[in-house]
Amino acid sequence: MTTYREAIRTALRRLLLEDSRVFLMGEDVGRYGGAYAVSKGLLEEFGEDRIRDTPLCESTFVGAGIGAALGGMRPIVEVMTVNFSMLALDQVVNNAAVMRHMSGGQFEVPIAVRMATGAGKQIAAQHSHSLENWYAYIPGIKVLAPATVQDAHDMLLAAVEDPDPVFIFEHQMLYGIEGPFDPKATPSSPWQAAVRHPGSDVSLIAYGGSVHKAMTAAEELEKERISAEVIDLRSLRPLDRPAIISSVSRTHRAVVIDEAWKTGSLASEISATLAEEAFYELDAPIARVCTREVPIPYAKHLEDAALPQVPAIIEAAKRSLGNG
Amino acid sequence: MSIDISRDDALDLLSQMLRIRRLEEESAELYSQQKIRGFLHLYIGEEAVGVGAMRALRDDDNVVATYREHGHALVRGIPAGEIMAEMYGKANGCSGGRGGSMHLFSLERRFYGGHAIVGGGLPIAVGLALADKMKGESRVTACFFGDGATDEGEFHEALNLAALWKLPVLFLCENNRYAMGTAFDRHVSDDDIVNNPPAYGVHSETVDGMDVVAVERVVHNAAESVRETGEPRFVELRTYRFRAHSMYDAELYRSKAEVEEWKKLDPIEQLKERALGATLITGADIETIEQEVAREIEEAVQFAEEGEWESIDDLARHTYARDLS
Ligand SMILES: Cc1ncc(C[n+]2csc(CCOP(=O)(O)OP(=O)(O)O)c2C)c(N)n1
Numbered sequence: 001m002t003t004y005r006e007a008i009r010t011a012l013r014r015l016l017l018e019d020s021r022v023f024l025m026g027e028d029v030g031r032y033g034g035a036y037a038v039s040k041g042l043l044e045e046f047g048e049d050r051i052r053d054t055p056l057c058e059s060t061f062v063g064a065g066i067g068a069a070l071g072g073m074r075p076i077v078e079v080m081t082v083n084f085s086m087l088a089l090d091q092v093v094n095n096a097a098v099m100r101h102m103s104g105g106q107f108e109v110p111i112a113v114r115m116a117t118g119a120g121k122q123i124a125a126q127h128s129h130s131l132e133n134w135y136a137y138i139p140g141i142k143v144l145a146p147a148t149v150q151d152a153h154d155m156l157l158a159a160v161e162d163p164d165p166v167f168i169f170e171h172q173m174l175y176g177i178e179g180p181f182d183p184k185a186t187p188s189s190p191w192q193a194a195v196r197h198p199g200s201d202v203s204l205i206a207y208g209g210s211v212h213k214a215m216t217a218a219e220e221l222e223k224e225r226i227s228a229e230v231i232d233l234r235s236l237r238p239l240d241r242p243a244i245i246s247s248v249s250r251t252h253r254a255v256v257i258d259e260a261w262k263t264g265s266l267a268s269e270i271s272a273t274l275a276e277e278a279f280y281e282l283d284a285p286i287a288r289v290c291t292r293e294v295p296i297p298y299a300k301h302l303e304d305a306a307l308p309q310v311p312a313i314i315e316a317a318k319r320s321l322g323n324g
Numbered sequence: 325m326s327i328d329i330s331r332d333d334a335l336d337l338l339s340q341m342l343r344i345r346r347l348e349e350e351s352a353e354l355y356s357q358q359k360i361r362g363f364l365h366l367y368i369g370e371e372a373v374g375v376g377a378m379r380a381l382r383d384d385d386n387v388v389a390t391y392r393e394h395g396h397a398l399v400r401g402i403p404a405g406e407i408m409a410e411m412y413g414k415a416n417g418c419s420g421g422r423g424g425s426m427h428l429f430s431l432e433r434r435f436y437g438g439h440a441i442v443g444g445g446l447p448i449a450v451g452l453a454l455a456d457k458m459k460g461e462s463r464v465t466a467c468f469f470g471d472g473a474t475d476e477g478e479f480h481e482a483l484n485l486a487a488l489w490k491l492p493v494l495f496l497c498e499n500n501r502y503a504m505g506t507a508f509d510r511h512v513s514d515d516d517i518v519n520n521p522p523a524y525g526v527h528s529e530t531v532d533g534m535d536v537v538a539v540e541r542v543v544h545n546a547a548e549s550v551r552e553t554g555e556p557r558f559v560e561l562r563t564y565r566f567r568a569h570s571m572y573d574a575e576l577y578r579s580k581a582e583v584e585e586w587k588k589l590d591p592i593e594q595l596k597e598r599a600l601g602a603t604l605i606t607g608a609d610i611e612t613i614e615q616e617v618a619r620e621i622e623e624a625v626q627f628a629e630e631g632e633w634e635s636i637d638d639l640a641r642h643t644y645a646r647d648l649s
């Protein structure tokens with residue numbers, strides 16, 4: 001068993017060892033060891049040239065990553081959390097995402113950007129939001145959300161290998177989780193959704209931190225003889241629409257779990273996809289379990305109440321089966 | 325004023341500046357015929373900056389520019405026809421018709437665009453220089469931007485990062501006294517932008533951007549210093565745009581008299597006068613250049629006219645390396 005954070009570090013080490021074009025930069029990735037201790041020890045092993053502590057200038061160090069990628073490097077940029085990545089959004093939307101297209105295919109930006117996302121640590125409204133749907137909205141970039149230890153490793157390898165800009169959202173509650181990990185396993189394509197728990201009565205569609213809540217809900221439902229299928233989206237752009245449609249075509253019921261606010265969320269996008277492309281497969285209205293539309297509060301009971309929780313998932317699943 | 329250059333240099337400087345001027349005059353004309361659409365920002369009046377600076381760089385250097393970059397692209401070696409075709413939106417344009425006037429690109433010429441988010445190109449230039457430093461290349465990344473860009477946080481962040489990490493970036497500020505309609509003293513707190521970079525430990529100097537010979541000399545020295553030391557430098561090029569900000573601008577923010585004053589410093593006329601005065605060139609030389617340039621522009625327009633439109637079937641091309649749908 002390995003932790004999620006160790007799996008990312010294993011991938012970072014492998015990339016740094018195997019490819020001299022790879023380097024890591026971001027705030028406190030070096031001496032401090034990373035805000036979430038992901039890169040601990042890497043500065044000592046690889047030196048200041050390849051493990052770069054940046055000043056606090058999200059826009060410019062993400063932009064410099066884009067420039068370095070244009071210049072033939074394979075930068076891995078760590079932005080502490082998605083909340084701070086807003087300062088770099090211009091570089092993402094107006095540079096990374098459009099460079100290939102705007103230049104008629106002459107230039108490409110093979111950058112990997114990692115950042116923490118999500119709530120659950122009582123760090124309130126400026127450190128807890130889930131904004132990965134903003135990124136998933138943008139053509140020209142790709143977005144991954146590893147939910148498992150193995151994916152935390154494999155997706156970073158895939159992101160660095162990819163010729164397009166890839167953004168990886170690591171839920172901050174996952175860094176400490178332990179799970180099975182084989183660093184030598186042949187990675188599955190990160191662009192496809194995975195069935196984490198097969199079932200036949202209802203599909204629980206989730207990504208990132210919410211996958212674990214969906215798994216717990218599925219286990220609880222099983223005790224009541226309700227067979228729930230858990231779909232881990234894994235890639236948020238491109239979305240694996242065929243996998244979503246195929247699961248719902250088996251179960252005929254869908255509950256979408258998303259730690260974003262409901263309005264304009266990825267849960268909305270998935271629901272719309274099902275309504276457009278699997279309408280006649282549905283035996284019940286689609287349900288969305290999302291975060292309440294408030295800034296995430298500090299107090300534990302309020303934070304818990306704001307976020308999607310297992311009981312709400314169970315209730316939504318039962319409601320879709322007509323026994324809620 | 326005397327002039328200390330060779331006849332060949334005088335002819336080349338004049339010819340390069342005239343290529344820009346005539347290409348842009350033609351573009352304005354084609355804009356009124358609606359052959360060129362969208363935004364069109366002319367560089368007329370500022371040619372000495374692009375020509376002097378570009379001649380000071382080596383072919384292997386990197387260039388990052390703004391949306392006012394037809395001149396830079398042309399002098400850098402992107403063929404006039406490909407620039408014109410890009411403005412037409414044709415598939416044979418230098419960005420395949422996807423960029424337009426503001427987004428000229430060339431991999432071959434290491435021309436990293438045409439950027440239309442003010443200040444957005446500066447971090448890119450820092451990253452290109454970082455890549456070169458890490459690979460041990462002795463290349464300079466020249467980054468052009470306007471006075472308006474110095475208001476942006478990215479300008480200050482980029483200077484700080486380039487200085488902190490000792491990156492070979494040559495910051496070239498084209499100070500034409502206006503950011504759209506906002507005069508320099510109404511958008512910058514200090515009256516002198518050269519005072520700013522030293523706060524980050526970056527060497528900073530100013531040059532008369534209407535004097536192409538001075539621009540080339542100063543930028544050449546700055547570029548070679550960046551190459552030698554691997555450290556960034558800043559040069560302010562004082563210039564003026566004779567035309568509107570873009571084709572939509574009624575120019576309510578400045579007087580005709582002010583524009584006329586600056587036109588007396590026309591970089592092309594200045595160079596002609598000095599080179600003729602020093603008997604480096606003759607009236608016949610100018611005539612010949614004008615004819616050559618006219619022919620080049622005519623051929624460029626023809627190239628654009630004859631270009632194909634990209635098929636709509638290929639709309640999604642170049643969004644990703646491989647089609648995702
Ligand atoms: C971030 C951003 N803000 C505003 C604009 C709109 N805009 C386009 S050009 C311009 C003025 C820029 O002036 P300057 O940098 O001096 O360049 P110049 O046009 O004078 O060459 C503005 C405000 C923009 N393109 N990008």
Ligand SMILES: [Mg+2]
Binds near residue numbers: 501503
């Ligand atoms: Mg200006």
